[in-house]
Amino acid sequence: MFVILFYDFGEKRVGKALKICRKYLTWVQNSVFEGEITQANLKKLxxxxxSKMDKEEDSLIIYTFANMKYSTREVIGLEKNPQSIFL
Amino acid sequence: MFVILFYDFGEKRVGKALKICRKYLTWVQNSVFEGEITQANLKKLxxxxxSKMDKEEDSLIIYTFANMKYSTREVIGLEKNPQSIFL
Incomplete structure (x- = not known):
């Protein structure tokens, strides 16, 4: 299946979220990830x-698709470089 | 068509972005919007x-789909209330 994931974690936990997401998905920009993932890996993710989030403060949105159906993904404005992210 | 939109705008411009997006799409959470939109309205949006973004600092990601194909959207953690957003 194909997944688009968006997280909004507090400053102290955002680095951990980034690190976890990168194990399973492709970083798009900011706190957005996407990619093909198995059901088992999505469960793990x-x-x-x-386990790392503060459920009173942080949020996580996961869109799942049967397959990669989006026709376009357009990025307007700043193109952020994944290499520039400081973990 | 169906659209998922994420924006990351600087503090001074984030209120404007929110206001514009709400005219055309449904607020999901944080800086995520979604909804059915015509090609003409997407162009306007x-x-x-x-016109409001600082292209050196801000970014905008738009996924467009022929129709609403995602099988699930899951929100984990904090459920933010759109009414609580201060414009």
Whole structure:
């Protein structure tokens, strides 16, 4: 399946979220990730993120698609370089 | 068509982005919007956002789909209330 994931974690936890997401998905920009993922890995990813998040403060949105159906992804404005992210 | 939009605008411009997006799409959470939109309105939306953004600092990601194909959207953690957003 194909996944688009968006997280909004507090400053102290955002580095951990980034690190977890990068194991399973491709970084798009800011706190947005996407990619093909198996059901088993999606379960693992959600479990890892849930264990690190503060459920009173942080949020996580996951769109799942049967397959990669989006016709376009357009980025307007700043193109951020994944290499520039400081973990 | 169906659109998922994420923006990351600087503090001074984020309120404007929110206001523009709400005219055309449904607020999901944080800086994520989604909804059915016509090609003409999507063009208007992109034009309005582009005119307000600082292209050196801000970014905007738009996924467009032929129709609403995502099988699930899952929100984990904090459920933010759109009414609580201060414009």
């Amino acid at each position: 959600k479990h890892e993120l849930s | 992109k034009h309005e956002l582009s």
